[in-house]
Amino acid sequence: MSHEEDNQDEGGLGVKVISKTTPKTQKPAMYKVLLLNDDFTPQEFVVWLLQTIFKKKPEDAFMIMLHVHQNDVGICGVYTYEVAETKVAQVMDLARRNQHPLQCTMEKE
Numbered sequence: 001m002s003h004e005e006d007n008q009d010e011g012g013l014g015v016k017v018i019s020k021t022t023p024k025t026q027k028p029a030m031y032k033v034l035l036l037n038d039d040f041t042p043q044e045f046v047v048w049l050l051q052t053i054f055k056k057k058p059e060d061a062f063m064i065m066l067h068v069h070q071n072d073v074g075i076c077g078v079y080t081y082e083v084a085e086t087k088v089a090q091v092m093d094l095a096r097r098n099q100h101p102l103q104c105t106m107e108k109e
């Protein structure tokens with residue numbers, strides 16, 4: 001990826017410089033955090049997780065939970081690798097500590 005910069009003739013010498021620069025920044029890869037349905041995890045627990053870990057508003061948390069319940073999988077959010085990894089670990093840890101079989105995973109966008 002490159003773009004051209006047409007520099008100004010600031011010195012007034014009638015010379016213009018066209019330089020080719022390559023932007024040094026790249027957008028980070030993004031990862032979807034996915035929640036999987038099961039028959040045992042209480043709906044209220046999933047809604048609470050979505051509000052607590054994914055900072056969803058109560059109405060949005062309920063809609064995401066319902067989507068997963070009806071479609072077997074749903075997106076909780078999209079984050080950079082480290083953030084997605086942390087959220088998955090937090091969900092899995094809370095599910096395990098509360099003895100729920102809830103599964104959470106991540107997938108490159």
Ligand code: TYC
Pocket residue numbers: 035036037038039040041042043046065066068069102
């Ligand atoms: N299917 C669960 C129930 O009826 C609720 C549930 C929703 C579980 C979303 C997991 O990711 C999930 N109790």
